[in-house]
Amino acid sequence: MKNFEFYNPTKVFFGKGETDRIGKEIKKYGKKVLLTYGGKSIKQNGLYDRVMKRLQENDLQVFELGGIQPNPRITSVRQGVEICKKEKIDIILAVGGGSVLDASKIMGIGVYYDGDPWDFMIKKAKPGHMLPLATILTLAATGSEMNHNAVINNDDTEEKLGLVDPAIFPTFSILDPENTMSVPRDQTIYGIADILAHVFEQYFHPTKEVPLQDRMAESIIKTVIETTPRLLLNLHDYDARANIMWCGTLALNHLISCGVEDDWATHDIQHELSAIYDIPHGAGLAIIFPQWMKYVLDVIPEKFAQFGERVWNIPRNGKSDRELGLAAIERTKSWFREIGAPVSLQEVGIGSDRLEEMAAKAVKRGPLGSAKKLYKEDVLAIYKMSL
Amino acid sequence: MKNFEFYNPTKVFFGKGETDRIGKEIKKYGKKVLLTYGGKSIKQNGLYDRVMKRLQENDLQVFELGGIQPNPRITSVRQGVEICKKEKIDIILAVGGGSVLDASKIMGIGVYYDGDPWDFMIKKAKPGHMLPLATILTLAATGSEMNHNAVINNDDTEEKLGLVDPAIFPTFSILDPENTMSVPRDQTIYGIADILAHVFEQYFHPTKEVPLQDRMAESIIKTVIETTPRLLLNLHDYDARANIMWCGTLALNHLISCGVEDDWATHDIQHELSAIYDIPHGAGLAIIFPQWMKYVLDVIPEKFAQFGERVWNIPRNGKSDRELGLAAIERTKSWFREIGAPVSLQEVGIGSDRLEEMAAKAVKRGPLGSAKKLYKEDVLAIYKMSL
Numbered sequence: 001m002k003n004f005e006f007y008n009p010t011k012v013f014f015g016k017g018e019t020d021r022i023g024k025e026i027k028k029y030g031k032k033v034l035l036t037y038g039g040k041s042i043k044q045n046g047l048y049d050r051v052m053k054r055l056q057e058n059d060l061q062v063f064e065l066g067g068i069q070p071n072p073r074i075t076s077v078r079q080g081v082e083i084c085k086k087e088k089i090d091i092i093l094a095v096g097g098g099s100v101l102d103a104s105k106i107m108g109i110g111v112y113y114d115g116d117p118w119d120f121m122i123k124k125a126k127p128g129h130m131l132p133l134a135t136i137l138t139l140a141a142t143g144s145e146m147n148h149n150a151v152i153n154n155d156d157t158e159e160k161l162g163l164v165d166p167a168i169f170p171t172f173s174i175l176d177p178e179n180t181m182s183v184p185r186d187q188t189i190y191g192i193a194d195i196l197a198h199v200f201e202q203y204f205h206p207t208k209e210v211p212l213q214d215r216m217a218e219s220i221i222k223t224v225i226e227t228t229p230r231l232l233l234n235l236h237d238y239d240a241r242a243n244i245m246w247c248g249t250l251a252l253n254h255l256i257s258c259g260v261e262d263d264w265a266t267h268d269i270q271h272e273l274s275a276i277y278d279i280p281h282g283a284g285l286a287i288i289f290p291q292w293m294k295y296v297l298d299v300i301p302e303k304f305a306q307f308g309e310r311v312w313n314i315p316r317n318g319k320s321d322r323e324l325g326l327a328a329i330e331r332t333k334s335w336f337r338e339i340g341a342p343v344s345l346q347e348v349g350i351g352s353d354r355l356e357e358m359a360a361k362a363v364k365r366g367p368l369g370s371a372k373k374l375y376k377e378d379v380l381a382i383y384k385m386s387l
Numbered sequence: 388m389k390n391f392e393f394y395n396p397t398k399v400f401f402g403k404g405e406t407d408r409i410g411k412e413i414k415k416y417g418k419k420v421l422l423t424y425g426g427k428s429i430k431q432n433g434l435y436d437r438v439m440k441r442l443q444e445n446d447l448q449v450f451e452l453g454g455i456q457p458n459p460r461i462t463s464v465r466q467g468v469e470i471c472k473k474e475k476i477d478i479i480l481a482v483g484g485g486s487v488l489d490a491s492k493i494m495g496i497g498v499y500y501d502g503d504p505w506d507f508m509i510k511k512a513k514p515g516h517m518l519p520l521a522t523i524l525t526l527a528a529t530g531s532e533m534n535h536n537a538v539i540n541n542d543d544t545e546e547k548l549g550l551v552d553p554a555i556f557p558t559f560s561i562l563d564p565e566n567t568m569s570v571p572r573d574q575t576i577y578g579i580a581d582i583l584a585h586v587f588e589q590y591f592h593p594t595k596e597v598p599l600q601d602r603m604a605e606s607i608i609k610t611v612i613e614t615t616p617r618l619l620l621n622l623h624d625y626d627a628r629a630n631i632m633w634c635g636t637l638a639l640n641h642l643i644s645c646g647v648e649d650d651w652a653t654h655d656i657q658h659e660l661s662a663i664y665d666i667p668h669g670a671g672l673a674i675i676f677p678q679w680m681k682y683v684l685d686v687i688p689e690k691f692a693q694f695g696e697r698v699w700n701i702p703r704n705g706k707s708d709r710e711l712g713l714a715a716i717e718r719t720k721s722w723f724r725e726i727g728a729p730v731s732l733q734e735v736g737i738g739s740d741r742l743e744e745m746a747a748k749a750v751k752r753g754p755l756g757s758a759k760k761l762y763k764e765d766v767l768a769i770y771k772m773s774l
Contacts, residue, residue: 001401001402001626001629001630001633002402003400003401003402003403003404003405004399004401004402005398005399005400005401006398006399006401007396007397007398007399008395008396009394009395009396010394011392011393011394012391012392012393012394013390013392014388014390014391014392014393014645014646015388015389015390015391015646016390017390018390209626209629209630210630211610211613211614211630212606212607212610212630212633212634212637215602215605215606215609215610216603216606218602218606219599219602219603219605219606220599222602223598223599223602226598227598239388239596242388242596243388243596243597243598243599246388246599246645246646247599250599255642258401258633259401259402259633
């Protein structure tokens with residue numbers, strides 16, 4: 001095990017009906033709220049009205065910023081910062097999925113900075129404080145509700161960049177599984193692919209002597225694999241929604257990466273796809289991950305063998321670690337296909353014309369990953385394997 | 388799954404050498420430190436000198452309160468509160484196991500209260516603030532380093548009572564496995580029994596639809612069971628010490644009890660033993676737990692069967708849940724015996740003369756547990772089964 005620090009002060013309220021505490025909780029932080037959200041879905045499913053009612057009952061003054069897109073744009077962040085500064089907002093309330101939450105995190109630190117908030121993403125500026133941030137999660141996927149990560153897109157530069165900083169933990173998050181009930185099938189699937197990808201990034205590493213971390217990661221993977229088919233049979237299954245939601249949060253609240261060398265190359269490789277083609281993040285991950293696994297299999301075959309035996313119950317039957325690992329990778333890819341996720345670039349309409357350019361951009365800030373350091377030619381090879 | 392709140396703001400620094408950051412970290416909270424500790428062990432193993440050196444290098448003014456006993460006494464807490472008030476202490480630094488940490492937590496809240504700190508334990512007073520509390524853990528057992536629990540003994544009333552309150556999370560904790568290297572064999576074993584008991588209290592419950600919580604609990608149990616024999620072969624095995632330490636912290640930072648009805652009857656039953664006979668907490672738990680399991684088996688046989696299959700790899704082979712569960716309980720008891728923990732009251736010199744009295748005291752504040760509500764006659768039956 002490697003030395004590590006763990007700190008996560010986000011308070012979580014989990015369960016049916018917890019949404020209704022939002023007014024009372026927000027009130028503890030001030031009077032002026034910036035409500036941020038995405039498209040029309042929260043207006044259609046009644047969540048917007050329900051939240052507004054609770055805010056108004058508690059005499060809160062509400063400002064709004066809607067229209068935050070998936071793969072959230074820095075332009076939305078700039079708008080939010082402007083409102084917060086102009087209206088002297090006390091607390092941001094992000095109602096949505098990871099994109100709304102991530103954009104709101106950067107707004108919250110942008111308030112205390114005079115320059116352009118994109119500076120945080122390119123590491124030109126270091127976050128100091130953040131406005132208090134409350135979240136009501138509507139999509140189980142990114143883990144943003146209980147972590148200090150944010151990913152933002154810049155259309156001008158065709159870049160998708162991440163920030164990890166202790167300043168940007170949400171103050172509190174309401175995880176009410178009923179708010180995810182109306183998520184459509186495809187978005188549910190992409191969310192699940194994202195959750196699994198997060199665990200994979202923190203599980204396929206070369207660190208030895210981390211048996212508890214390994215088992216906790218496998219716990220999440222197994223629970224997701226067991227729960228997903230049941231959820232896809234009935235998208236309104238409360239318990240299935242609840243279990244996927246809690247898996248999503250624990251997949252990326254940084255507990256399972258304590259003491260390990262996590263990887264994140266696949267996310268960086270996928271980010272280039274979303275930055276140029278605007279495909280759903282989870283779709284890109286389902287395509288790239290099995291290919292990344294094959295590419296690094298020989299570096300940590302024993303870990304892929306453990307994955308095969310413990311997660312997929314593939315019997316050893318005299319197989320080498322490599323053979324068992326390869327079978328596990330194939331099983332993972334076929335599982336993604338079974339649940340309806342894409343497993344090739346072709347399926348999402350991406351051809352070979354910009355692969356070189358994306359590979360070059362992916363490694364612009366240095367080689368990727370930790371299980372195996374990936375350079376431009378490695379990334380290009382993984383893109384080609386994914387066609 | 389039940390609705391739940393989760394909040395845990397304690398910062399953890401984990402690993403070899405982390406002890407040396409103590410001066411620098413303490414300095415962020417003020418100048419005057421109350422160093423609390425137990426007996427001579429930290430003076431014998433060099434930890435006391437190492438900590439003092441780091442504190443002095445950072446120009447901190449150190450006051451001391453040593454001699455805090457296992458099953459910490461309210462008298463120590465009172466002494467600590469007096470020093471903190473008189474010397475206007477800025478931060479308490481607890482160096483030791485759960486007893487030193489627990490006593491220090493109650494000192495920290497006692498500073499802001501005019502009455503007797505025992506009032507917190509009998510719920511006569513409600514904690515408000517706590518002085519900042521840093522800890523350096525020297526024994527993997529109670530989880531006190533990353534939770535808001537404390538257990539204190541009162542010799543005058545022969546009571547051992549627990550407090551759970553969000554005010555008493557440590558501010559930060561240093562978990563340096565090397566500080567547990569010199570823990571003697573018997574104390575190591577009692578610590579391990581305590582860790583397993585904590586998981587059991589949060590795992591054997593009737594709540595349905597908590598597959599992730601179940602698997603995470605099983606992850607800790609399996610890692611402890613796998614690591615213990617190796618640690619007992621070499622008490623200086625760093626990785627084994629590190630893994631047990633992290634298991635101990637995650638066993639009771641309240642993550643695995645999210646959304647479940649945890650039990651804690653066994654702890655209450657054991658507390659009466661320690662209050663009267665001053666036996667090690669972990670020893671009492673190893674004795675009582677298998678008997679409690681047998682007593683509640685018929686309420687949740689399917690959970691005990693799952694425990695048998697997943698944790699002990701007992702094949703189903705046509706067994707009923709009850710039969711499989713019973714086999715798992717017997718295996719648990721024999722495992723405690725194998726690692727050298729006591730499994731009967733006789734082994735720790737306790738006879739039948741005060742069982743009635745203890746059973747009456749155990750339920751003084753109401754029936755115990757949640758898997759099965761236990762009244763005086765139930766507790767007495769469990770004591771008798773444990774003879």
